[in-house]
Amino acid sequence: xxxxxxxxxxxxxxxxxxxxxxxxxxxxxxxxxxxxxxxxxxxxxxxxxxxxxxxxxxxxxxxxxxxxxxxxxxxxxxxxxxxxxxxxxxxxxxxxxxxxxxxxxxxxxxxxxxxxxxxxxxxxxxxxxxxxxxxxxxxxxxxxxxxxxxxxxxxxxxxxxxxxxxxxxxxxxxxxxxxxxxxxxxxxxxxxxxxxxxxxxxxxxxxxxxxxxxxxxxxxxxxxxxxxxxxxxxxxxxxxxxxxxxxxxxxxxxxxxxxxxxxxxxxxxxxxxxxxxxxxxxxxxxxxxxxxxxxxxxxxxxxxxxxxxxxxxxxxxxxxxxxxxxxxxxxxxxxxxxxxxxxxxxxxxxxxxxxxxxxxxxxxxxxxxxxxxxxxxxxxxxxxxxxxxxxxxxxxxxxxxxxxxxxxxxxxxxxxxxxxxxxxxxxxxxxxxxxxxxxxxxxxxxxxxxxxxxxxxxxxxxxxxxxxxxxxxxxxxxxxxxxxxxxxxxxxxxxxxxxxxxxxxxxxxxxxxxxxxxxxxxxxxxxxxxxxxxxxxxxxxxxxxxxxxxxxxxxxxxxxxxxxxxxxxxxxxxxxxxxxxxxxxxxxxxxxxxxxxxxxxxxxxxxxxxxxxxxxxxxxxxxxxxxxxxxxxxxxxxxxxxxx
Numbered sequence: 214x215x216x217x218x219x220x221x222x223x224x225x226x227x228x229x230x231x232x233x234x235x236x237x238x239x240x241x242x243x244x245x246x247x248x249x250x251x252x253x254x255x256x257x258x259x260x261x262x263x264x265x266x267x268x269x270x271x272x273x274x275x276x277x278x279x280x281x282x283x284x285x286x287x288x289x290x291x292x293x294x295x296x297x298x299x300x301x302x303x304x305x306x307x308x309x310x311x312x313x314x315x316x317x318x319x320x321x322x323x324x325x326x327x328x329x330x331x332x333x334x335x336x337x338x339x340x341x342x343x344x345x346x347x348x349x350x351x352x353x354x355x356x357x358x359x360x361x362x363x364x365x366x367x368x369x370x371x372x373x374x375x376x377x378x379x380x381x382x383x384x385x386x387x388x389x390x391x392x393x394x395x396x397x398x399x400x401x402x403x404x405x406x407x408x409x410x411x412x413x414x415x416x417x418x419x420x421x422x423x424x425x426x427x428x429x430x431x432x433x434x435x436x437x438x439x440x441x442x443x444x445x446x447x448x449x450x451x452x453x454x455x456x457x458x459x460x461x462x463x464x465x466x467x468x469x470x471x472x473x474x475x476x477x478x479x480x481x482x483x484x485x486x487x488x489x490x491x492x493x494x495x496x497x498x499x500x501x502x503x504x505x506x507x508x509x510x511x512x513x514x515x516x517x518x519x520x521x522x523x524x525x526x527x528x529x530x531x532x533x534x535x536x537x538x539x540x541x542x543x544x545x546x547x548x549x550x551x552x553x554x555x556x557x558x559x560x561x562x563x564x565x566x567x568x569x570x571x572x573x574x575x576x577x578x579x580x581x582x583x584x585x586x587x588x589x590x591x592x593x594x595x596x597x598x599x600x601x602x603x604x605x606x607x608x609x610x611x612x613x614x615x616x617x618x619x620x621x622x623x624x625x626x627x628x629x630x631x632x633x634x635x636x637x638x639x640x641x642x643x644x645x646x647x648x649x650x651x652x653x654x655x656x657x658x659x660x661x662x663x664x665x666x667x668x669x670x671x672x673x674x675x676x677x678x679x680x681x682x683x684x685x686x687x688x689x690x691x692x693x694x695x696x697x698x699x700x701x702x703x704x705x706x707x708x709x710x711x712x713x714x715x716x717x718x719x720x721x722x723x724x725x726x727x728x729x730x731x732x733x734x735x736x737x738x739x740x741x742x743x744x745x746x747x748x749x750x751x752x753x754x755x756x757x758x759x760x761x762x763x764x765x766x767x768x769x770x771x772x773x774x775x776x777x778x779x780x781x782x783x784x785x786x787x788x789x790x791x792x793x794x795x796x797x798x799x800x801x802x803x804x805x806x807x808x809x810x811x812x813x814x815x816x817x818x819x820x821x822x823x824x825x826x827x828x829x830x831x832x833x834x835x836x837x838x839x840x841x842x843x844x845x846x847x848x849x850x851x852x853x854x855x856x857x
Contacts, residue, residue, distance in 0.1 A: 238255065238256045239255050247318055250304050251305075251324065256283075257286065257333060266292075266339070267338075268340045270342070270353070290503070297310075297313060315357070321352050324353075337502075340361065340365075341499065357423065362502050365432045365495040368440075371420040376443045376447075384712065384713035385713075387588065387710040388588070430459030431461055433462065437689070437690055439473070462513060462517075466519045467487050474490070479592040480591065480592025480594050482524060482593050498510050515538050516540045519533070523644075535691075541748055549744040554738075558609050562739055564738065567736075571603060571605070573604055573636060573730065580599065597649070605703050605705045606704040618692075619691070625685040626682070627640075627735055630675070630736070635675060638659050639712075640702060643703065644692065658685065716728040768785035781819075786842060791842065793841045794809075795841075797836065832856070834853075836854060
């Protein structure tokens with residue numbers, strides 16, 4: 214019964230080096246395309262048949278970090294646990310996932326290619342795992358091996374630049390530095406710093422550059438307070454909308470990185486009924502696609518998520534699991550809550566113009582207190598101690614008479630200025646409880662120099678004192694703000710050590726520099742209506758002029774209009790494809806090409822600063838913004854520029 218497997222091991226010994234045989238497990242040094250060999254433990258069922266294979270790739274030592282091989286063998290799988298490049302028994306240099314994808318080295322692909330050549334593999338390979346193992350799963354899926362049949366990635370990122378290393382353009386200090394140092398991988402910090410802009414390296418670390426060709430059915434599992442919440446949600450929403458991709462499922466619970474599937478405390482709250490059978494769903498998914506098990510896993514809802522809320526008001530709304538066909542819900546209405554000089558957050562824009570300024574000292578940053586973190590405090594924490602600072606602007610709604618259900622991505626659309634050439638702006642969404650607690654829901658950051666784009670050629674430093682439009686995007690959430698509660702947002706310029714502190718200089722990013730104190734200003738009122746765009750479910754609010762609803766046609770708007778220094782152009786695409794956004798004068802002559810390229814379906818925005826293609830300011834007058842896609846009739850918007 215074991216003879217054929219022994220012969221395979223003997224052949225591989227001659228080909229790739231010594232193999233240690235330990236009963237039902239054999240260890241191979243599997244060669245990659247550059248001849249580096251990866252330590253790979255293979256656990257076999259007790260027969261000599263060809264089986265589907267479950268591949269588990271880990272940086273945490275394969276011998277200890279493995280998922281119950283005997284259990285998987287008993288179900289009819291060959292189970293494989295492999296050390297990734299440069300870790301423990303594997304050769305090469307640890308590249309922190311860079312070589313696991315689709316670049317010059319493709320360790321995930323090469324491992325699958327080796328597996329399907331073995332007599333004990335029936336040609337069907339699946340992958341699963343959480344955290345780093347979820348990341349290696351996404352990376353291998355992006356390498357497009359035809360024999361990778363299905364996957365279950367859990368709490369993993371899908372885009373390293375925008376979700377992990379430089380979200381909003383600022384270095385995600387605590388997550389990156391703490392994890393890399395614990396792994397002994399500090400050499401990657403200066404490597405990442407040498408790529409502070411989105412470039413071809415980061416494209417190789419961005420699953421969304423590959424989703425148009427990916428086919429494996431997947432279950433994506435994440436937590437609203439997990440450090441990789443964006444990755445899971447964005448991977449699902451991207452793949453779920455693509456015809457060639459297999460069925461996709463999404464599960465999101467009220468969890469931090471270490472509490473997935475449980476009802477344990479999250480930050481300073483305990484959400485009732487938060488437990489979910491993640492393991493059972495994962496096994497059913499793998500069994501269906503790899504073993505041909507006739508279970509009903511495909512009948513499971515496409516989306517299952519926990520709607521958070523006040524644990525003591527669960528009888529009103531929230532604190533329950535929701536099933537849906539899509540995410541976010543189709544009934545979402547993106548509603549603007551405007552900032553006012555009185556500290557009020559309102560759906561009515563303030564008719565008078567005003568501004569609020571604060572002093573940002575990089576040597577005294579706002580401290581991190583909870584949020585989507587790893588290895589520092591994570592989850593919902595009371596923000597009252599932070600709100601007492603003079604460098605935090607606070608805005609809140611009146612006490613709610615009825616629940617407001619928020620599901621999706623909250624973003625801030627801020628009109629700002631600084632007396633420095635670069636600075637950061639942070640935004641927090643907070644749930645204010647009747648007893649005064651201010652529990653963090655989600656938060657984000659935007660580095661001003663990246664407001665026009667994060668490629669090097671798109672970097673635009675601030676002109677001191679000149680108003681600029683900055684968008685701050687927050688990780689996704691699903692929460693009910695119960696009656697008696699208030700929505701609150703806080704605007705500042707730091708959140709340390711969650712993010713690195715901006716030195717407020719115009720020096721190149723990620724290089725040693727002095728620090729400068731900045732006076733940062735947020736503008737309010739009709740001419741410069743700073744607002745937070747909140748995705749509200751149902752008809753609990755009235756959609757107003759600045760609201761962008763879900764549509765299935767080209768949409769094109771801009772605000773403010775008329776404008777003095779710059780205007781935000783918002784547009785919605787019904788499907789992915791080539792896009793052209795151009796400013797013309799009344800005679801039809803091109804003034805400025807704002808964008809030409811391919812974009813995903815959904816909402817987008819660009820900023821026009823009243824300058825032509827040469828960078829020269831144009832005169833006051835009427836201009837026309839034309840949006841054209843390859844599949845729809847073009848849209849045109851009249852814009853009025855009024856110079857002082």
